Amino acid sequence: MTARTLNRLPVPGATLHYEVTGTGPLLLLIADGDSDAGAFDSMIDLLAATHTVVAYDPRGNSRSQYTAEPTGDAVATSTADALALIDLLSPNAPAFVFGTGTGAITGLDLITRHPDRVRMLVAHEPPCIELLPDATDARAFFEDVHDTYLREGAPMAQLLYAGGTGLDEDDLPAPEDLRPEFRDLLDRTQKNIETYFAHNLIPFTTYRPNLQALLQHTDKIVPAAGRQASAHLPARPVAVLSTHLGWPVVTFPGPHTGYASHPTPFATLLTQVLEAELT
Template sequence: MTFPTKTGTLKVPGAKIYYEAQGSGPLLLLIAGGPTDAGVFAELSHFLADRYTVVAYDPRGNSRSPFDGKPEALQLDVHGDDAARLIEALGDGPAFVMGNSGGAQIGLNLAARHPEKVRALVAHEPPCLMLLPDPSEALAGNKEIHDTYQREGVEAAMQKFMAMAGLDEHGEDEEQQAPPPPEALETFERINGNMDYFLAHGLMPLSLYQPEIETLRTGKPDVIVGVGEQTVGEIANRTGVALAEKLGTQPMQFPGDHGGYGPHAEAFAKTLHAAFAQA
């Protein structure tokens, strides 16, 4: 069954947030990470819309969610507040939330600072480097990526970023895919347009973010840490495992790699629904 997609914007302090909503049922907020936007969740939303009102949005500074003025450095508290305002505006009570990568960090901030807005959070591979036993090497790597961007530009910096994150090692799934539809190409173009903002203003604040562990350990709301089946040993998997350990929980395996919600959308949706059902 196909559900129509409704689009809209929500005015928040300092920015305007673009969102897409489809389906019916309890609100499920999907939070994109890094330079990505709502478009990366198109397939996943399709497989969830029969059970949830699925809302995906462009985080401020990305794509169709512009700042009112000049770009500002990414602040997790501000992004957490944006997510809380979306839930308040579009939902009827607390929402289920799934964030990927930097979007998982936004979800962690939201759950810690606005627990009344969240039924349960799935934080899928949040790259919280500060939770590693020794984050110095990873932090130095991200600083080198940032410095490379300043010296040589987006392309050189992103090559380093993809190699460090292990995202250049999962081409097999992509090779088995049919040619992408026009909507996916449009999403790709928007994400490319976000790279300057991400590298200049987003990468280092996300690298240094430390979740409020003691607050999150209360279990209100439930926080489920997701890790990719194909990312064992990679940095975002390791930070996810480290977060689960500090929360006193076990990480939940999700299909695919760091972006498994795309090529494995149907299986990812089933696992996500199971995670919420057990919360």
Template sequence: MTGPTIGNLRVNGAILRYEVRGHGPLLLLIPGGSGGAASFDGIADDLAAEYTVATYDPRGLSRSPLDDPAAEQTVAEHADDALRIVDLLSPGEPARVFGTSSGAIAALHLLTVRPERLERVVAHEPPVVEVLPDVLEHRALLARVGETLRTQGLMPAMAVFAAGLRKGGDTPGPPAQVALPPQAAARAERTMADLPYFVGRIVPAFMSYVPDVDRLEALSERLVLACGQDSRGELPYRPAAFLAERLGAELRHFPGGHTGLTTHPAEFGELLRKAFRA
């Protein structure tokens, strides 16, 4: 199979690098905050047999530079970036959109503000912690992460953040030995380079976002909420489960945990295909 077509799109305050594969209705894949278009390498080609698959590096990440590297980030602006790609690649027809983690938050916001441009949205573990009844604990976590980043640096802040995402803030045991596909292992260096921006800009902006739950309820027939089957009890799982119950919707379970897209790409891609057909 030939490689993707690569383009650059000028948006407000940034240039987005995007990739396009395949033919058919547009399927836009929005990555999480510490990943870029490459995080979809394991599923994009297979999905391109059925869709025009567009992936991109969100503003400030990887190969999508900001005009002002110090610019504050907002969910609304990231969602507008996704809309610009939809308008570019599918001007006459609504698109299907998949987002994971912070990308799922951008997808939720886009659904609430421009539903006519979206056929269906699959949101995988959007960490919209503001909907949770124990939100004060999660606000305190974000404050600790920010303070640790300022006073101790990146890796201590990441440790605080990671501990807060575990089941009940569990003390971590030995790291799980997961054999990543070669492409995923090769992305590690770029992911590490993006971590300061992710922890310092994306995490505080996105995890303080308050979704319009009433609007999502009105649009629930276009929304699929999904979680990792191994994520139960962890913080990224809980908002999607809460929203599914509030909206009276089925909560779909995908293989793996929060990064199941990377650890189980074949099974993940097949379930994603089914979610858009249903």
């Protein structure tokens, strides 16, 4: 197992927990929704053979606690957090970025605002529903989830969300069969769902990518989706993004959470994608 260091970075309004593994060019992993750095644990050692891998808990999740009441543009704030880590850990070179779900939206906003700091972005299933032809229906669904959270609490909202996004179809072992570190991850992220529904669900899903700006960086953006997730709502916008950029969607193994359920083939393909930038 490759040595890993655990670190903390104070940023305005929060303190970020981040983990560094390996050597080589920086690869920043940005987790989805209510998740955290632990979502990538199973594939980090594989990626760290060729990269300095940095995974972190997004602001408000798990060990990255708010130090002030969250205010302002949640996407812009998330982008600022990612940029702060890149500037700290790779001040003289741009970073490779892999973002999944809301993490992919952070990546799209990052490369729009700070293209010089991104060497390549792999945008895995960004749920930017405003790109969809049926955006009105998708928007109504997420608003219903948010309203359910406000009326009935997180558990009911989570059931509605999972059913509407296909996450209830992800194949997970029985709780007693999970590795201890994955059980710890589930325990941590269950506590994050309040933050996600209260502060991030609507701002992230209604984020509209600046397609004209992204066209200036098509050589650095890889649209990606899980093989078992392509028909589900979070993955559908990436097909529209792919058409706009003129690049095919790279299909990764497994469902939306393939990085956890299929870590070895997922990490192998991700490494191949990153290496292709050098050829």
